[in-house]
Amino acid sequence: MKLTSRARFSTVCLHAGQDPDPATGAIITPIYQTSTYVQEALGRHKGFEYARTQNPTRMALERNLAAIEGGRAAFAFASGMAAIGAIATLLQAGDHVVVSDNTYGGTFRLFDKVLRRYQLSFTYVDTSSLDDVERAFTKTTRMLFVETPTNPVMRLTDLRAAADLAHSHDVRLVVDNTFASPYVQRPIELGADIVTHSTTKYLNGHSDSVGGIAIAQRDDDIEWLKFVQNAEGAILSPFDSWLVLRGTKTLPLRMQQHNANGLALAQFLCAHAKVKHVYYPGLPSHPQHELAKRQMRGFGGMLAFELGSLEAARRLLNAVKLHALAESLGGVETLISHPATMTHASVPAERRQALGITDGLVRISAGIEDIEDLKEDLGQALDAV
Numbered sequence: 001m002k003l004t005s006r007a008r009f010s011t012v013c014l015h016a017g018q019d020p021d022p023a024t025g026a027i028i029t030p031i032y033q034t035s036t037y038v039q040e041a042l043g044r045h046k047g048f049e050y051a052r053t054q055n056p057t058r059m060a061l062e063r064n065l066a067a068i069e070g071g072r073a074a075f076a077f078a079s080g081m082a083a084i085g086a087i088a089t090l091l092q093a094g095d096h097v098v099v100s101d102n103t104y105g106g107t108f109r110l111f112d113k114v115l116r117r118y119q120l121s122f123t124y125v126d127t128s129s130l131d132d133v134e135r136a137f138t139k140t141t142r143m144l145f146v147e148t149p150t151n152p153v154m155r156l157t158d159l160r161a162a163a164d165l166a167h168s169h170d171v172r173l174v175v176d177n178t179f180a181s182p183y184v185q186r187p188i189e190l191g192a193d194i195v196t197h198s199t200t201k202y203l204n205g206h207s208d209s210v211g212g213i214a215i216a217q218r219d220d221d222i223e224w225l226k227f228v229q230n231a232e233g234a235i236l237s238p239f240d241s242w243l244v245l246r247g248t249k250t251l252p253l254r255m256q257q258h259n260a261n262g263l264a265l266a267q268f269l270c271a272h273a274k275v276k277h278v279y280y281p282g283l284p285s286h287p288q289h290e291l292a293k294r295q296m297r298g299f300g301g302m303l304a305f306e307l308g309s310l311e312a313a314r315r316l317l318n319a320v321k322l323h324a325l326a327e328s329l330g331g332v333e334t335l336i337s338h339p340a341t342m343t344h345a346s347v348p349a350e351r352r353q354a355l356g357i358t359d360g361l362v363r364i365s366a367g368i369e370d371i372e373d374l375k376e377d378l379g380q381a382l383d384a385v
Helices: 008-013 056-069 081-087 105-118 132-136 159-168 219-232 239-249 249-269 290-295 310-319 349-355 371-382
Strands: 073-077 096-100 123-124 141-147 173-177 194-196 212-216 277-279 300-304 336-338 361-365
Touching: 008 056, 008 105, 008 239, 008 249, 056 073, 056 105, 056 212, 073 219, 073 361, 081 105, 081 194, 081 212, 096 105, 123 132, 123 290, 132 159, 141 159, 159 173, 159 349, 194 310, 219 239, 239 249, 249 277, 249 300, 310 371
Parallel strands: 096 123, 096 141, 141 173, 173 194
Antiparallel strands: 073 212, 194 212, 277 300, 300 361, 336 361
16 A cells, blocks of 8 residues: 555555555565475566565565664564574674673573684674764774663663764664564664564564564665575565554553553553662653653563562562463563563573672563552462562
8 A cells, every 4th residue: 555755654554565466456464485486487586486585475474574663674573583683794803892781591602602613703782872882983893783662671762862972983783673663763863774573572562473674774784684584584474464563563561561561560660669769761760761651651661670589589480370371572462470580581691690680680571451450469469478
């Protein structure tokens, strides 16, 4: 469907990259479950030759997500980590990367255990402090890789200032926007060169697909990511592409409820005597609350809270009934997890402690259930602590 340049966010989510099927008029993009395409004659085809290289369902998703994030092109991969791995191929041996110290455990594992074998080096700093970021830059720094808010202690990076700093040193700014979603946060509008997501999370939103996306702005990055997507072949399947396209149609509605429930749960936990601290950028007590108000639209559905000990966390996690004890985030159902033994188990224990990922820390991905039911469930579980 033709969108005007003034089309607003909800309309873009619904329509960008998607046209009625030319064969039938179907309003929903079909699942083109094929491995190859018949050519009309030698050297003449309809723009599709082999499904690793091109697939109409994946192409519709890529166009949709590029428009949603405000980027020029997008490339869909089999997982969020596959997308980050493809972005890392922009680097060459000897290059240096500055990374948010509280980065996702899988990202740390890829950088520290795999990519360092190929003569890449990484420095992990608190990217909420741009002075620390600048001190970490070297002559070989080529990329600043930022997560904001961080997982799970919810520190923020000032993206506009980070982009200005990176570009003044001829460094790309790459932003993992998974935790916020493009509804809440717009990294490209704030100067980012590349934005990545695990589409598994808010973009899909229904806990039934695994995938990743890289959205780029620069011509050279677009050309290279297109080449690498085909060369390495870690593509998103047609069915998973279709599932994420279904998810983006309701992204604005879901994020409004995630925002509302996240804030309400954070406020509820703040008032509870057994909770020692709550990490949520929507609380006035958050040290970067003013930045969150400037940089985000709402404060998201992710929060974490400190109970003081592994035993207290275990008692709560074993007592919840409506909150599902599971890894991942961003689905319509509320998930609860223990970062130290689940999402961040690959991070060394001493590093977890330094980041605030203690044995007593619990993380919640607030879903879209009735908030009173969620508060009642947390309340009865806290009674067991």
